Amino acid sequence: MAPSAHPRPAAPEEHQAAARLPAPRPGIDGLQAYIGGESEAVANPRLGRPIRLASNEGALGMSPAAAAAYAAAGETLHRYPDGSAGALREAIAAVHRLDADRIVCGAGSDELIALLARAYAGPGDEVVHSAHGFLMYALAARGAGATAVSVPERRLTADVDAILAAVGPRTRLVFLANPNNPTGSLLAPEAVARLATALPDGVLLVVDAAYAEYLDDRDYEDGARLVAETGRVVMLRTFSKVFGLAALRLGWAYCPAAVADVLNRVRGPFNVTAAAQAAGVAAIADRDFVARARMHNAEWRAWTADGLSRLGLLVHPSAGNFVLVDFAGLAGADAASRAEAARLALKADGILVRQMGAYGLPGALRVSIGTAEEMVAVVDAFAAVLDRQA
Numbered sequence: 392m393a394p395s396a397h398p399r400p401a402a403p404e405e406h407q408a409a410a411r412l413p414a415p416r417p418g419i420d421g422l423q424a425y426i427g428g429e430s431e432a433v434a435n436p437r438l439g440r441p442i443r444l445a446s447n448e449g450a451l452g453m454s455p456a457a458a459a460a461y462a463a464a465g466e467t468l469h470r471y472p473d474g475s476a477g478a479l480r481e482a483i484a485a486v487h488r489l490d491a492d493r494i495v496c497g498a499g500s501d502e503l504i505a506l507l508a509r510a511y512a513g514p515g516d517e518v519v520h521s522a523h524g525f526l527m528y529a530l531a532a533r534g535a536g537a538t539a540v541s542v543p544e545r546r547l548t549a550d551v552d553a554i555l556a557a558v559g560p561r562t563r564l565v566f567l568a569n570p571n572n573p574t575g576s577l578l579a580p581e582a583v584a585r586l587a588t589a590l591p592d593g594v595l596l597v598v599d600a601a602y603a604e605y606l607d608d609r610d611y612e613d614g615a616r617l618v619a620e621t622g623r624v625v626m627l628r629t630f631s632k633v634f635g636l637a638a639l640r641l642g643w644a645y646c647p648a649a650v651a652d653v654l655n656r657v658r659g660p661f662n663v664t665a666a667a668q669a670a671g672v673a674a675i676a677d678r679d680f681v682a683r684a685r686m687h688n689a690e691w692r693a694w695t696a697d698g699l700s701r702l703g704l705l706v707h708p709s710a711g712n713f714v715l716v717d718f719a720g721l722a723g724a725d726a727a728s729r730a731e732a733a734r735l736a737l738k739a740d741g742i743l744v745r746q747m748g749a750y751g752l753p754g755a756l757r758v759s760i761g762t763a764e765e766m767v768a769v770v771d772a773f774a775a776v777l778d779r780q781a
């Protein structure tokens with residue numbers, strides 16, 4: 392082809408006029424964007440593909456019924472979704488025996504975390520979270536202009552008394568992930584109930600149960616019961632983990648009626664896509680898939696924890712689909728530099744795990760539970776790395 396006679400148009404950044412813009416709301420200027428798990432990777436030589444264990448995605452992929460429902464939704468992309476996500480809320484309500492009117496769906500539970508922060512907290516207000524809690528809580532609080540208050544933990548577990556002591560007249564929201572990501576720690580049902588009951592009026596407790604399906608129902612409090620019993624609890628759930636639908640962005644909240652009403656007014660009218668709603672209805676009905684995923688996770692989480700412990704690494708007990716692996720127990724150079732060196736060596740070997748500096752745990756790595764062959768490969772890779780570090 393002949394070269395064009397026209398000069399190449401300027402790139403947008405060369406082009407930008409210097410207009411004076413409105414300042415963003417308080418809190419936004421200092422905000423760091425959430426950094427997700429890495430996804431670019433080279434192929435692992437043994438498996439011939441990358442091994443992605445940095446984002447706690449479902450090890451077994453997704454339910455075939457959900458994939459089929461998603462494909463079918465592709466036939467009618469010209470139609471707006473059901474703005475109330477009615478069929479999905481009814482399906483969730485039937486499985487969990489909840490009131491569908493008090494379920495609000497979101498584009499991932501991340502959207503619901505942000506909406507709760509924006510709806511209930513602003514400049515001058517405080518949002519309380521535990522020190523190694525899920526990062527989005529502090530980011531959502533700051534994005535709303537509120538102050539995020541980090542509460543020290545005890546042995547990497549949320550401390551109910553310390554949280555209650557941190558709650559003051561400016562507190563609007565308390566976020567608690569149970570189990571917590573990235574530590575994997577779990578609070579007993581009595582502890583969650585005690586927190587919910589002891590909070591003063593005017594404070595909402597958000598129990599984020601993103602990993603609920605990985606637990607046995609016995610001896611686990613996901614927060615649903617406390618929504619009705621206390622009137623000041625919101626439970627969050629997601630389709631991104633055990634259901635394996637992270638790409639679709641789908642989560643839900645179970646709320647007191649007044650909170651559901653607020654969320655329904657502040658959310659976008661079509662915040663959940665039609666494809667996500669259709670896949671969600673199919674996924675939640677596929678109880679066999681969830682049961683298989685739970686059993687796979689229990690088996691390979693134990694196997695992985697055992698294998699990594701034998702290498703001298705400290706593996707924290709986890710109730711989720713991941714383990715937090717601590718280099719602090721090892722002798723030699725400092726834990727943070729050994730953890731980072733290990734992460735980079737694994738990455739060069741086509742294995743992605745999550746660095747934990749942003750969570751205040753620079754000497755640890757978080758490893759998601761993947762397939763059997765992935766976990767065998769990752770334990771072998773850690774062994775090789777530690778051999779070289781020794």
Ligand SMILES: *Cc1c(COP(=O)(O)O)cnc(C)c1O
Nearest residue numbers: 499500501525572601629631642
């Ligand atoms: C993964 C995760 C979420 C985010 O879920 P999405 O529905 O994908 O936004 C929320 N809370 C915790 C604790 C998580 O680990």
